[in-house]
Structures are given as structure tokens and as C-alpha cells.
Amino acid sequence: MLIDVNSYIGHWPFRRLKGNTCKEQVARMNAAGIDKAVLFNLNGIFYKNVQSANDELFEALKENSEYRKRFIPFATINPIYSGWKHDFEESVKKQGAKGIRLYPLYHGYELSNPACIELAKMAKDHKLPIAMALRMVDSRPSSWLDISKEWALKDTLPLIKAVPDAKYLILNLANNSNFGAFDKDELSLVRKTQLLMDTSGRMVMELADMMKNYGSDKFAFGSHYPILDPVTGLLRIETLRPEEVSNADKEKLCYGNAKSFLGL
Amino acid sequence: MKTQNRRNFLAKAAALAVAGSALPGAAMSFDGRGTMTDEEPPVLRSLAGEVKKYRKIDAHAHVYFTKGNFEQVIDIADRLNIEKLVISRPMVPGGKGEPSEFIDCNNLVLKAMKQFPNRFFGQLTLNPQYPKESMEEIVRCTGEGMIGAKLYNHVKINDPLFYPVIEKFIDLKMLILMHMGIGIARIQYDAREPKGVSIPENMVEAALRYPEAKFQLAHIGGGIDWEAACKAVIGVPNIFVDVSGSNNAAHMVDFAVKCIGVDRLFFGCDNSFYQGVGHVLGANLTDADRNKLFFGNYNKYLKSIGRNVD
Numbered sequence: 001m002l003i004d005v006n007s008y009i010g011h012w013p014f015r016r017l018k019g020n021t022c023k024e025q026v027a028r029m030n031a032a033g034i035d036k037a038v039l040f041n042l043n044g045i046f047y048k049n050v051q052s053a054n055d056e057l058f059e060a061l062k063e064n065s066e067y068r069k070r071f072i073p074f075a076t077i078n079p080i081y082s083g084w085k086h087d088f089e090e091s092v093k094k095q096g097a098k099g100i101r102l103y104p105l106y107h108g109y110e111l112s113n114p115a116c117i118e119l120a121k122m123a124k125d126h127k128l129p130i131a132m133a134l135r136m137v138d139s140r141p142s143s144w145l146d147i148s149k150e151w152a153l154k155d156t157l158p159l160i161k162a163v164p165d166a167k168y169l170i171l172n173l174a175n176n177s178n179f180g181a182f183d184k185d186e187l188s189l190v191r192k193t194q195l196l197m198d199t200s201g202r203m204v205m206e207l208a209d210m211m212k213n214y215g216s217d218k219f220a221f222g223s224h225y226p227i228l229d230p231v232t233g234l235l236r237i238e239t240l241r242p243e244e245v246s247n248a249d250k251e252k253l254c255y256g257n258a259k260s261f262l263g264l
Numbered sequence: 265m266k267t268q269n270r271r272n273f274l275a276k277a278a279a280l281a282v283a284g285s286a287l288p289g290a291a292m293s294f295d296g297r298g299t300m301t302d303e304e305p306p307v308l309r310s311l312a313g314e315v316k317k318y319r320k321i322d323a324h325a326h327v328y329f330t331k332g333n334f335e336q337v338i339d340i341a342d343r344l345n346i347e348k349l350v351i352s353r354p355m356v357p358g359g360k361g362e363p364s365e366f367i368d369c370n371n372l373v374l375k376a377m378k379q380f381p382n383r384f385f386g387q388l389t390l391n392p393q394y395p396k397e398s399m400e401e402i403v404r405c406t407g408e409g410m411i412g413a414k415l416y417n418h419v420k421i422n423d424p425l426f427y428p429v430i431e432k433f434i435d436l437k438m439l440i441l442m443h444m445g446i447g448i449a450r451i452q453y454d455a456r457e458p459k460g461v462s463i464p465e466n467m468v469e470a471a472l473r474y475p476e477a478k479f480q481l482a483h484i485g486g487g488i489d490w491e492a493a494c495k496a497v498i499g500v501p502n503i504f505v506d507v508s509g510s511n512n513a514a515h516m517v518d519f520a521v522k523c524i525g526v527d528r529l530f531f532g533c534d535n536s537f538y539q540g541v542g543h544v545l546g547a548n549l550t551d552a553d554r555n556k557l558f559f560g561n562y563n564k565y566l567k568s569i570g571r572n573v574d
Contacts (some may be wrong), residue, residue, distance in 0.1 A: 015491070015513075017514070017515075018514070018515055019515075061398075072466060096377045137513070138487060138510075138511040140446045140449065140454065140487035140488070140511075140514070141446070141449045141487060141488055141489040141490060141491075141511065143449070144449070147526050186422065202510040202511075202512075202536060202539060204538075205538070208268065225514060226514045226515075227513065227514060228512050229512045229513070229514045229515075229516075229539075229542055229543040229546035229547075230514065230546045231311065231470065231542040231543070231545045231546035232538050232539050232541075232542025232543060232546070233542075234311060235311065235315070235538050235541060235542045235545070236313070236538050238311045238312050239312075239344060239538075241343075262297055
């Protein structure tokens with residue numbers, strides 16, 4: 001069994017994407033043997049009113065019963081935009097979002113913003129995970145219209161510290177994500193937090209060592225497709241050697257950790 | 265054709281996933297209403313099997329001065345079934361690039377070649393601001409078995425200082441691999457880049473001036489504007505392009521094939537090994553073209569200088 005915790009539909013305004021519809025995502029999943037995928041709508045980054053992107057996401061899922069079985073939809077919430085609590089109610093209680101997606105760099109707020117902390121507490125109360133990526137694309141070759149800032153893993157700490165009992169899905173570990181980047185207390189906090197990191201990012205180079213240091217329950221297969229290629233996130237798991245990771249831990253990476261984290 | 269129901273299909277997929285996860289390639293035929301069509305179902309390919317299936321020559325790799333580095337590079341190459349790696353040791357970014365530095369770098373590569381003669385091909389580095397020492401290094405390093413040059417960012421590849429170096433490599437029939445800077449993706453040159461860094465347009469100018477020379481444009485996944493780079497070299501037959509780098513943007517390889525053609529592309533990792541292999545396996549290529557990219561194209565070059573593998 002395979003669960004991809006990081007996939008998208010929607011558009012990227014600076015480059016033509018392929019594979020960015022539910023139909024194409026299901027085709028990719030079928031060809032790769034992926035049973036379920038966490039699904040985000042990229043348009044939630046660019047629409048000022050993010051609820052329109054959530055509406056699009058759930059309308060797309062309505063088109064086909066297969067989509068509703070295969071995808072785990074996350075709603076995008078912008079906690080500094082009007083009506084975000086209404087968006088939360090709408091997307092979680094009426095539309096059935098299984099998690100919340102934040103884009104602080106694109107939407108222009110700090111994780112320490114009181115509204116963001118309030119949103120995290122609401123997500124926690126509803127037992128919903130909160131997803132964030134260290135970056136969406138490699139900022140170097142992106143457009144002059146795109147943002148240029150990227151995060152390291154440590155940049156997620158302000159929210160984790162503020163709401164330590166929420167669940168966090170951290171995606172695309174593209175920059176410093178080494179356990180050495182944290183001081184002792186921070187590392188202890190990360191280890192204790194219900195936090196899951198996906199395998200799509202370029203800093204996931206020595207996954208077995210990262211599992212030893214953060215915990216074997218802290219990682220799960222994620223592709224970040226169709227921004228990144230569909231294979232690399234899985235290749236990092238598939239090429240682990242038996243002496244590095246047991247079969248049981250490999251299964252946790254492929255689906256077990258995602259399943260328990262997402263409450264499937 | 266026989267229709268396969270979804271339950272059977274997923275049972276097969278699950279069985280394959282136990283043996284080793286599958287990967288996309290042939291798109292699943294799916295009619296958009298949740299039912300399979302009558303088209304031929306795709307062949308699920310085991311990812312572990314695919315890694316083993318293709319022979320690979322990594323056309324852009326590096327070794328470092330850190331203890332145990334050669335073994336680390338070989339270890340990850342073994343994991344990904346990379347048979348040969350074309351290694352170099354570029355000089356420190358932003359440094360003066362004096363002869364003592366490039367000689368040290370080349371000595372490291374020679375040491376690696378001696379330690380793993382069946383795995384590493386070496387490339388020399390130089391700085392044309394020191395013409396005498398650079399030309400001496402070419403003679404010394406190719407004499408010791410190196411197969412080309414990896415040049416960095418001290419001088420642009422189309423600068424007249426490079427002309428004697430290019431002419432020497434024409435005589436040797438060897439490739440010049442040139443680092444590419446982030447360039448103009450954000451209109452202005454990236455602030456981290458030195459003035460001497462090359463961009464694809466500089467290589468095109470050099471390639472048109474010297475049509476008998478062979479150039480390798482470095483790492484379209486290395487942070488450069490890969491769409492711009494691929495478009496810049498359309499129709500320039502003596503520029504080969506390596507797809508290495510840490511940026512494994514989806515469909516980059518497909519775009520490169522569309523612009524440049526598969527025959528002028530080299531597989532490479534620039535030490536981002538998972539991305540290098542992953543995005544070639546994820547590209548929409550025929551088996552024959554994937555073989556060319558992973559192995560055949562670079563081996564053809566090696567054959568042209570009498571150093572081919574098998």
C-alpha cells in the first residue's frame with residue numbers, strides 16, 4: 001500500500017504544469033500503485049479569497065466517486081484575510097476537508113501572527129493536521145513575479161511552539177532540515193510533536209539517519225507532484241537497505257505513518 | 265481488448281508494491297468516471313527493478329576533499345546502479361582560482377580515479393586567466409587519463425581567454441563541461457553569482473564560433489532557468505545538455521527532449537543523486553530513449569575518444 005501525503009491540482013502561474021487535474025493524478029497514482037493521496041489546490045496560493053480554491057477542489061472531487069475515495073483533501077485557509085473563520089467552517093464542516101493548508105510566505109504573515117495561532121488551535125480542536133511547505137518551487141529559476149524567500153525546517157517552530165499539541169505536516173524539506181539545526185530543547189519539542197515530514201524535498205538525502213534522529217514515525221512518502229517529478233520521493237524510500245531500515249519501518253514510510261497521522 | 269476491473273488492477277498493484285513500488289510512465293487509461301476503459305492497461309513497473317534495469321553513466325559528478333568522500337559517492341552510486349561517474353573538483357566559489365588551487369583540485373580527482381579506476385572518469389579544471397599553467401594542466405591531466413574539462417565561473421566561456429583552451433580540446437576531441445549560473449531568471453543576475461559566470465547564451469556564442477568543439481551545458485536542474493537554457497540551445501548541435509541538479513521539477517526532462525532532442529542530453533546528478541535518477545525515471549520516455557539518456561549518449565562520446573564502456 002502507498003499513500004502520497006503531498007500532491008496538487010490547480011495551476012502554477014509561472015510554468016505550465018501537466019498532471020494537475022484529479023483525472024491525471026488518479027492516472028499517475030494507478031500507474032504507481034498509490035492508493036490514496038493528500039490533495040491541495042495550488043490556486044489557493046494565488047486567489048485572494050482562498051475559499052474559491054476550496055470550492056474548486058471540492059467541486060472537482062464531486063465529479064467522480066473514485067476521486068472521493070482516493071483523495072484526502074486539505075482546505076487552504078488564509079488567517080489574515082476576511083472571513084477566514086467562515087472559510088474554516090465551510091471547508092471543514094460542510095465540504096469535508098481533512099486538513100488545513102497554510103501558505104504564510106505567499107499570503108504574507110508570520111507564523112507567530114495571533115490569527116494563525118488561533119487557526120492552529122481550531123485545527124487542533126477538530127483533530128485536523130496543518131500542512132506547510134518549506135518552499136513550493138526552487139526559488140532560483142522561478143519567475144521575477146514569484147517570491148524569493150524559502151524556509152528552513154526551523155522556521156516552522158514559532159507555530160509548533162505556540163500550539164505544540166496540534167498535528168503538523170511539513171512538506172518539501174528543501175533547505176536545512178538537519179537535526180543539528182535545532183538546539184536541544186527545540187529538537188526535543190520536534191520529537192515530541194505530532195509532526196510528519198514528507199520525502200519529496202532535496203534535503204532528504206540520508207533518510208535512515210534522519211529517521212534515527214527525529215523518530216521513525218516522523219516521515220512519510222510524499223511526491224510534491226506535479227511541481228516535482230513523481231518518482232524521487234519514493235526512490236528515497238525504495239533504495240533504503242535492509243540493514244538501514246526494517247521492513248516494518250519501510251511500510252511505515254510507505255503508508256503506516258500517513259495512515260495513523262491522518263486518522264485513516 | 266480485455267477489460268480489467270479496478271479491484272484486480274489494485275490487487276496486482278499491491279502485489280507489486282510489496283516487491284518494490286511501481287512508478288508512473290505509461291499513463292493509466294481512465295475514463296474520468298471512475299471506470300477503466302477498454303484500452304490496454306498500463307504495465308506497472310517496479311521502481312527497484314527500474315533502477316537496476318538501466319545502466320548509467322553520471323555525466324556530472326563531484327568529489328570533495330573531505331575524508332571518506334570517494335567511498336560515500338561510490339556507496340550512493342551503488343544504491344542507484346550508477347556504473348560510472350564523471351568526476352571533477354571545481355575550485356572554491358568566489359576565489360581567485362590560482363594555479364595552486366586548480367592543481368590541487370585536479371590532484372584530488374586523479375587520486376579518486378586511482379582509488380576507483382573502474383568507477384570514476386576524471387575531468388580537469390583550470391582558470392584561463394593563467395594560460396600557461398592551464399595549458400600545462402590540460403597536457404598533464406589528459407596524459408593521466410582524464411577525459412575532458414569541467415570549467416567554473418572565473419571567466420565566461422565565450423571570453424577570448426578561453427579560445428586557446430577550446431582549440432586544445434578540439435585537438436583532443438574532448439568535451440568541455442561548463443558550469444552555468446542562475447543567470448537572468450529574475451531579470452537581473454543573481455547577486456550570488458560572480459561576473460565571470462557563464463549563461464547559456466555565452467555557450468551558444470562559443471559553440472557557433474567553434475562548431476567542431478563539443479560543449480556540455482551544466483545542470484539544467486542546478487538552479488538555472490531550465491526552460492530558458494533549453495530554448496537557448498535549440499539548433500546548436502555541438503552543445504550537449506546535462507539534466508543534473510537538485511531541482512527535479514516535474515517534466516523538465518520531457519521539456520528538454522522536446523526542445524533539444526534526446527540525443528544531445530546526458531544523465532547526471534551533480535551529486536543530487538536521487539533527483540538525478542528520479543526525474544529521468546519519471547520522464548515520459550521510451551525505453552530506448554531512457555537508455556540513451558542514462559547511458560548510451562555519454563558512452564557514444566566516450567567511444568569517440570576511445571574510452572567507451574564495454
